[in-house]
Amino acid sequence: MSTSDLAVDAAGLVKRFGRHGSDTVTAVAGVDLAIKPGEVFGVLGPNGAGKTTTLSMLATLLPIDGGRASIFGVDVASAPHQIRQLVGVTGQYASVDENLTGAENLWLFARLHGRSSRQARALADDLLDRFGLTEAAGKQIKNYSGGMRRRLDLGASLISSPPLIFLDEPTTGLDPRTRSQMWETIRELVANGSTILLTTQYLDEADQLADRIAVIDRGLKVAEGTPEELKTGVGESTLQLRLTDKSLVEDAAVLVKQIAGTAPVLTPEAGGLNVPLPDANKAADVLIALREANLSITSAAVQQPTLDEVFLALTGHATESADQNEEARR
Amino acid sequence: MSALTAERSIATAKQRLTARPTLRDTTSQTITMAWRALKKMQRNPEQFFDVIIQPLLFTAMFAYIFGGAIAGGVTAYLPTIITGVLAQTSLTACMATGTQMREDMEKGVFDRFRSLPISRIAPLAGPMLADVLRYGIAATLTLLTGFVMGYRPGGGVIGVVAGWLLVVFAGWSLSWIFAWLGTIARSAQAVQGIGMMIMFPLTFLSNAFVSQRTMPGWLEHFVNVNPVTLVINAIRDLINQGQLTANVVWALLGCVIVVAIFAPLAVRSYSKKI
Numbered sequence: 196m197s198t199s200d201l202a203v204d205a206a207g208l209v210k211r212f213g214r215h216g217s218d219t220v221t222a223v224a225g226v227d228l229a230i231k232p233g234e235v236f237g238v239l240g241p242n243g244a245g246k247t248t249t250l251s252m253l254a255t256l257l258p259i260d261g262g263r264a265s266i267f268g269v270d271v272a273s274a275p276h277q278i279r280q281l282v283g284v285t286g287q288y289a290s291v292d293e294n295l296t297g298a299e300n301l302w303l304f305a306r307l308h309g310r311s312s313r314q315a316r317a318l319a320d321d322l323l324d325r326f327g328l329t330e331a332a333g334k335q336i337k338n339y340s341g342g343m344r345r346r347l348d349l350g351a352s353l354i355s356s357p358p359l360i361f362l363d364e365p366t367t368g369l370d371p372r373t374r375s376q377m378w379e380t381i382r383e384l385v386a387n388g389s390t391i392l393l394t395t396q397y398l399d400e401a402d403q404l405a406d407r408i409a410v411i412d413r414g415l416k417v418a419e420g421t422p423e424e425l426k427t428g429v430g431e432s433t434l435q436l437r438l439t440d441k442s443l444v445e446d447a448a449v450l451v452k453q454i455a456g457t458a459p460v461l462t463p464e465a466g467g468l469n470v471p472l473p474d475a476n477k478a479a480d481v482l483i484a485l486r487e488a489n490l491s492i493t494s495a496a497v498q499q500p501t502l503d504e505v506f507l508a509l510t511g512h513a514t515e516s517a518d519q520n521e522e523a524r525r
Numbered sequence: 526m527s528a529l530t531a532e533r534s535i536a537t538a539k540q541r542l543t544a545r546p547t548l549r550d551t552t553s554q555t556i557t558m559a560w561r562a563l564k565k566m567q568r569n570p571e572q573f574f575d576v577i578i579q580p581l582l583f584t585a586m587f588a589y590i591f592g593g594a595i596a597g598g599v600t601a602y603l604p605t606i607i608t609g610v611l612a613q614t615s616l617t618a619c620m621a622t623g624t625q626m627r628e629d630m631e632k633g634v635f636d637r638f639r640s641l642p643i644s645r646i647a648p649l650a651g652p653m654l655a656d657v658l659r660y661g662i663a664a665t666l667t668l669l670t671g672f673v674m675g676y677r678p679g680g681g682v683i684g685v686v687a688g689w690l691l692v693v694f695a696g697w698s699l700s701w702i703f704a705w706l707g708t709i710a711r712s713a714q715a716v717q718g719i720g721m722m723i724m725f726p727l728t729f730l731s732n733a734f735v736s737q738r739t740m741p742g743w744l745e746h747f748v749n750v751n752p753v754t755l756v757i758n759a760i761r762d763l764i765n766q767g768q769l770t771a772n773v774v775w776a777l778l779g780c781v782i783v784v785a786i787f788a789p790l791a792v793r794s795y796s797k798k799i
Contacts, residue, residue: 256636267539280642292634303561306554
């Protein structure tokens, strides 16, 4: 597939914040992305990993400090006006007007997209209906719930039927029910053939929605693949063990590696081992082997991999980098 | 099938791409943005407090306090004070324009505006166009208060209307300075603070309330070059004399220059803002 066929083609994207010198923070430190048309691409990472910053650069909301990016073959840095016609952005926090009603918001954005007043009204009604907001059409946004705002925000991004849609953490802060409604809406978009670039902090969200996932940490891409590929790397499930005698952690690790086939992640100060397991049934084998070797344990639990474990496995450190970059931006 | 749909929608989208917004797009987008600002005013009518209360209060207050001392009587002072308050209120009102724009820019909806393929000037020019309503209200109320107090301008109806138009135009032009401040300041409070610092010297060190001939020489020189004096002279020529003088031409030219400098500055720093 040639470069111009890609929906998003980014190489070595860099973004720095702050003044020159020691307090400069590199929020994005050379990210490559290649997203095919019609694909749902997930960017997964903890808070402050550089996901939103990457998206903002691609959406022309932030200047690109290094590297280059093109969308459907159009260069982002040199043709921002064209890029804005190709991309619909749904922000992390709903970017709709608090003072206007739902219908007025959609009418406003449709007018800005060059629709006539009548077309804009029809389009607004249509979108309100599609997102289940017809009843709330005449209410001001400040009276909307979080989920309603996100839906309206998503609706606003679809006004120009852009071929590429950016969803920046579409469900962060939503309750589980609203979250699955949002997922349903996103799946409908996918079925209509839109290309979607999605950022999320949740592994299960990326798992549910994305065809391919890039894991980003501290401004760098640490892994990329299908959800299945990523999960195999981490193990389908994790066996969490605590040893009675903390000093025996290293011995236990050697033994566990022989049985499970993968190296456990250690937390020596707590006497803990996290064992990635391709098959949950292997947990029993590990436990039996430990007892035969007289390595006594205080607790054992089998768990689904969390984002934390994906991170531990991919980067060797937990998702503690957290809010540094976010703070630097403000 | 979905791949085919995707391909087709990409192809049509790419065909429709335009290089930049046309003047017609810009105008229609600015009017749409002005509509948004008017809706906001309609739902938060407290935004009109300053332009309603200040003209009534300041006109009456200054006329009754200073009238006797400065002009020997309230009625004799009216031609000076009414035109002075006209200029002062429209300056105060355009400071509020900058403050509110800063507040507005912090809202999420401005992120969306930035991501849309629209003219960069529309999100700024729209609210400023809507604020012309505020300057109009301020100027009308100041004049009406004057009429009630016995002010009978020598310029007649045409002179008053022309003066009114000049005040509103000057308010709109000068508001670009505050819009620019709004795009570079860290907060709405900062805009307010800087605005006050500019506003007070400019309005009081002018001939708005007192003729500059009564001031010390060095101050008189400053007052003479103060742009507010320029605008006030023009307003007085129109409203009190009914004459289209060189002062009016200079005032209009001054306004145009302010817009020509500060509108591009404001748009530039707005586009760069995170």
